[in-house]
Amino acid sequence: MKRNILTSLILITAVLTSTVKAYGTVDVRQRLLTSAEPAVAIQKLSENNQGVIDPATGTHGGLSASFKITTNSDDSGYDYFLTSMTPTSVPTSAFADIGGLKAIVFVNVENEPTYQDIERAKMGNKLNKNCIAYPITMNIESPMTLEYVPENPFYGNIWQIKTNGGESSNLLQTVGGTPITSTYNIAQDSSGTYQAVVTFTAIAK
Amino acid sequence: MRKSTFTKTALTLMALGVFASGAMAAGDEQANDSVQYQLTLADYLKIDATTQDQTSTVTFGENYSSISIDSAMTGTFSVISNASSKVLYLQGTNTVSGAQALYSNDGDATDDLHIVFTKVGGVAADGDVTNAASSAPSKASNKDAISFKIQPTVSHAENSASGITPAWDNEKKQVAYTMKNGTGTYSYLISGSADNNTFSTHDSSGTYQATLTLTNTSL
Structure with missing residues (x-):
């Protein structure tokens, strides 16, 4: 390779400096190289994020949101996950698994619950003043997959996405309208x- | 979309500044978006x-x-x-x-x-x-x-x-x-x-x- 380059340089030099008439052809080639860096985009596509709770039953009409994830990287390049931290003075994950039912805990932002109340709601314990848990479902288009992962060291309970080589998928999350038993109490x-608040994040490894 | 096509598209869009909003950028450490759900519980x-x-x-x-x-x-x-x-x-x-x-x-x-x-x-x-x-x-x-x-x-x-x-x-x-x-x-x-x-x-x-x-x- 070095030899070829040297030859080319000599030839170019010869072409540029020689006043001697040349009797052959000179072929100079340049090879252009570039690299595609890992890239990822997450975009919220739609949201039905406002609702009214019936005080007598704790039910509402249901909420939902959809996101689009696009990436040129595989699962070795990024971690993809959904988090939900409570908007409280001591934030904690709002995702929960209550008796096998995946849930998200809503908190009263005007009468903030204690950290202990939130944690009890996540366990289905009825002592959860100003917290209400509703079932949540997540679906993502193939080939991407997601799973509930409890007790992440940084974010607590999360939903983790694997792209499985996929480059673009939509994710739909739905919050059910019926509170999980024991988490709604009109007297509490x-x-x-x-x-x-649910946040969909991709972060480079 | 084949990967090579995706890469070419991404590079082109990046060159055009389409991803300048931060939605997607090559080499970015992080991307995210959020939804804030809000429920109103009336007086009872x-x-x-x-x-x-x-x-x-x-x-x-x-x-x-x-x-x-x-x-x-x-x-x-x-x-x-x-x-x-x-x-x-x-x-x-x-x-x-x-x-x-x-x-x-x-x-x-x-x-x-x-x-x-x-x-x-x-x-x-x-x-x-x-x-x-x-x-x-x-x-x-x-x-x-x-x-x-x-x-x-x-x-x-x-x-x-x-x-x-x-x-x-x-x-x-x-x-x-x-x-x-x-x-x-x-x-x-x-x-x-x-x-x-x-x-x-x-x-x-x-x-x-x-x-x-x-x-x-x-x-």
Whole structure:
């Protein structure tokens, strides 16, 4: 390779400097190289994120949101996951597995529950003042897959996505309208605004 | 989309600045987007009278100078409220239209709460009720009106730590209870003898009646 380059340089030099008439052809080739860096995009496509709770039953009409993930990297390049941290002074994961039912805990933002109340709600314990848990379902288009992963060291309970070589998929999450038994109690849960925030993140490994 | 095509597209779009918003960029360490769900829980209040109408016969004292209730009467209300703060009012009425039957002369709505019964179809007028409810009633001035003491018991099971302190409103003749969200039981016992100087021969025989109301609407 070095020899070829040297030859080419000599030839180019000869072409550029020689006043002697040349009797052959000179072929100079340049090879252009570039690399595609890992890239990822996450975009919220739609949301039905507002609802009204019936005080008598704790039910609402259901909520949902969809996201699109696009990446040129595989699972070795990024971690892909959904988190939900409570909007409280001591944040904790709002995702839960209550008796096998995947759930998300909404908290009263005007009458903030304690950390202990939230943790009890996540266990289905009825002492969960100003917390209400609703079932949540997640679906992502193939070949990507997702699974509930409890107790991530940084984010607590999360939903983890594997791209499995896929480059673009839509994810749909749905919050059910019926509260998980024992997490809604009209005598405990004061009126006001209940909130939960779900964030879809991709972070380079 | 094949990977090579995707890469070419991504590079082209990046070159054009399409991903400048941060939605997607080559070499980015991180990308994310969020949804904030919000549910509104409206105020809820339910007040139920959990006891039927209370009735009792009465027994006269010697020389018709006193009267006492034979069977104690207790009116009980159950309350469910989800408001972080809710004011409930205890009000009293009797057969005299417009009369404010409930009273407390020293302003203690726990230990000094009374109600004036009036005779159904009797002659009591507003002045008779007012006299019976005064601190110095006069037998001749409270015809067909008899006053009894009320012994309230208010409990608040889910929120006992907050307590409920009654406040007597002397202008509107009502008791105000400020309760936090939770369930509560409000009981009112009426028993024993009539208040001094509110029973006499000026009170003719018949049925005497008074009504207690627990509501969230002030007079």
